Amino acid sequence: MPVLARWIEAAGIPTVTVTMMPAVAEERRAPRIVGVEFPFGHAFGVAHDRSTQRHVLELALRVLAGASGFGTRVDLDVEWPVPLREAYRAWQPKEPSPIVKKMLEARANAARS
Amino acid sequence: MQVDSYRFLPRSFRPLYEGRGAFPGEEHPVWAPFEKRLSASRIALLTSAGIYLKTSQPSFDLDGERERPEWGDPSWRVIPSNAKPEDFAVAHLHINDEDLLADPEIALPVGMLRRLVEEGVVGAAAERQVGVMGYQDRRLKDWRETTAPAIVGHLREQEADGLILAPA
Numbered sequence: 001m002p003v004l005a006r007w008i009e010a011a012g013i014p015t016v017t018v019t020m021m022p023a024v025a026e027e028r029r030a031p032r033i034v035g036v037e038f039p040f041g042h043a044f045g046v047a048h049d050r051s052t053q054r055h056v057l058e059l060a061l062r063v064l065a066g067a068s069g070f071g072t073r074v075d076l077d078v079e080w081p082v083p084l085r086e087a088y089r090a091w092q093p094k095e096p097s098p099i100v101k102k103m104l105e106a107r108a109n110a111a112r113s
Numbered sequence: 114m115q116v117d118s119y120r121f122l123p124r125s126f127r128p129l130y131e132g133r134g135a136f137p138g139e140e141h142p143v144w145a146p147f148e149k150r151l152s153a154s155r156i157a158l159l160t161s162a163g164i165y166l167k168t169s170q171p172s173f174d175l176d177g178e179r180e181r182p183e184w185g186d187p188s189w190r191v192i193p194s195n196a197k198p199e200d201f202a203v204a205h206l207h208i209n210d211e212d213l214l215a216d217p218e219i220a221l222p223v224g225m226l227r228r229l230v231e232e233g234v235v236g237a238a239a240e241r242q243v244g245v246m247g248y249q250d251r252r253l254k255d256w257r258e259t260t261a262p263a264i265v266g267h268l269r270e271q272e273a274d275g276l277i278l279a280p281a
Contacts, residue, residue, distance in 0.1 A: 001278055004256060004261055004278065013273060013276055014275045015276045016275070018280075020116070021130060022118055023118035024118060027131075027132070027134055029135050029142070036116060039121040040122075040281060041208035041281050042212060044218060046219070047218075054225055060277045061234070064277060075114060088121055091208060093207060097206040097207045098178055098182035
């Protein structure tokens with residue numbers, strides 16, 4: 001996603017990437033970054049929580065329109081309201097993705113041999 | 114306060130993301146200045162949550178990904194700003210889609226953007242937003258050669274002055 005932002009930016013359209021992994025977006029050299037400490041799939045916050053969603057969107061707009069230069073990163077100081085262990089389980093798919101399944105099988109095979 | 118970028122990531126996945134540096138050939142700064150006032154600008158949104166319109170658009174190709182786990186569907190969808198949340202479906206094998214289906218605003222906040230337009234904070238919202246499925250082949254060949262140029266063409270057609278991207 002940060003790389004897609006770069007390609008769009010390079011074509012002349014300013015971008016901001018709202019991400020739960022802002023350190024990775026920095027490494028991938030995204031032009032403008034807003035960091036959120038939210039579980040995957042929830043870039044703008046908790047479902048139906050309009051107040052947090054508004055905070056994130058307004059911060060994204062401020063960084064998009066007002067960042068002074070390449071690599072600007074601003075993190076949102078909002079804590080996810082659900083306990084970590086529960087939130088960690090809740091965002092994950094009900095069954096492992098194909099690539100995770102493949103990695104788990106490879107690990108099991110390596111352990112057997 | 115700095116966000117912990119790995120708080121919700123399984124520990125064994127961390128090396129797949131951390132310390133890998135820039136994408137090859139993408140080390141240099143890229144910068145398009147945002148020149149207008151926000152209140153005179155048209156803003157577009159892009160989500161990588163795999164959102165599509167269930168009655169009029171094909172799903173992202175999940176069977177293809179099940180056959181080739183390193184591959185992800187590189188295509189993209191146009192999501193009209195006035196689409197109803199109940200028109201949305203989600204095709205993404207790497208996240209739980211329950212919250213997304215209950216409230217798509219958590220990935221594509223078209224309603225909140227509209228509210229900010231009504232309040233005069235933002236000039237206008239693009240009429241047609243962009244949906245992709247974020248799990249992609251590591252080399253990103255199709256995204257670079259086909260999808261990104263097509264999205265740029267779409268954003269120009271929409272006269273978007275800026276884009277907010279939100280990964281899933």
